[in-house]
Amino acid sequence: MSADSRKELESLFQKHGHTDFKWIEPKDIVVCQWVRLKCAFGCDEYGQNASCPPNVPSVSECQRFFSEYSTAVVFHFEKTVQLPEDRHSWSKKVDLGLLELEREVFLSGYRKAFMMIVDSCSICADCTGAREECKSPRLARPTAEAMAVDVYATVREYGYPIEVLTDYSEEMNRYAFLMIE
Numbered sequence: 001m002s003a004d005s006r007k008e009l010e011s012l013f014q015k016h017g018h019t020d021f022k023w024i025e026p027k028d029i030v031v032c033q034w035v036r037l038k039c040a041f042g043c044d045e046y047g048q049n050a051s052c053p054p055n056v057p058s059v060s061e062c063q064r065f066f067s068e069y070s071t072a073v074v075f076h077f078e079k080t081v082q083l084p085e086d087r088h089s090w091s092k093k094v095d096l097g098l099l100e101l102e103r104e105v106f107l108s109g110y111r112k113a114f115m116m117i118v119d120s121c122s123i124c125a126d127c128t129g130a131r132e133e134c135k136s137p138r139l140a141r142p143t144a145e146a147m148a149v150d151v152y153a154t155v156r157e158y159g160y161p162i163e164v165l166t167d168y169s170e171e172m173n174r175y176a177f178l179m180i181e
């Protein structure tokens with residue numbers, strides 16, 4: 001992608017209020033089987049959210065998906081919430097904004113634009129839990145974690161902070177990934 005094209009996209013990101021982002025190489029996105037296992041064993045969303053495993057491609061298909069891109073951006077969000085339930089209202093608002101950005105990038109001529117959002121899809125109060133029964137398939141997107149990305153390893157490579165948190169009152173460092181081409 002040319003420097004001018006990057007500048008145009010950066011203006012678009014800023015227009016949407018995103019100033020904390022980095023261009024990354026898709027080949028640096030770390031995809032691991034263990035991430036999928038953490039979804040399958042230990043996460044309440046497994047089988048309950050229509051944009052989370054098992055409603056997503058296999059790990060090898062995810063690897064192939066990332067290999068089909070030459071450009072990507074990671075967006076960084078810092079947030080502290082007082083109550084666990086506050087997390088979803090915050091992330092829903094952020095994610096809906098990210099989907100608008102994805103659409104604008106697409107309409108700018110980047111036909112492969114694909115956003116991976118900051119938290120499991122919470123557009124509907126009651127998720128169907130099955131991809132084919134999704135109530136808003138045009139808006140639903142997976143997180144990077146659902147796509148088997150080791151977000152910790154990936155963002156640390158680019159100097160971004162991320163730690164395992166032990167309490168909801170601690171500051172979260174959340175990340176969205178936009179694949180572009």
Ligand code: SF4
Pocket residue numbers: 049050051121122123124125126127128129133134135136137139140
């Ligand atoms: S759009 Fe609704 S039904 Fe579809 S994944 Fe999101 S919350 Fe679930």
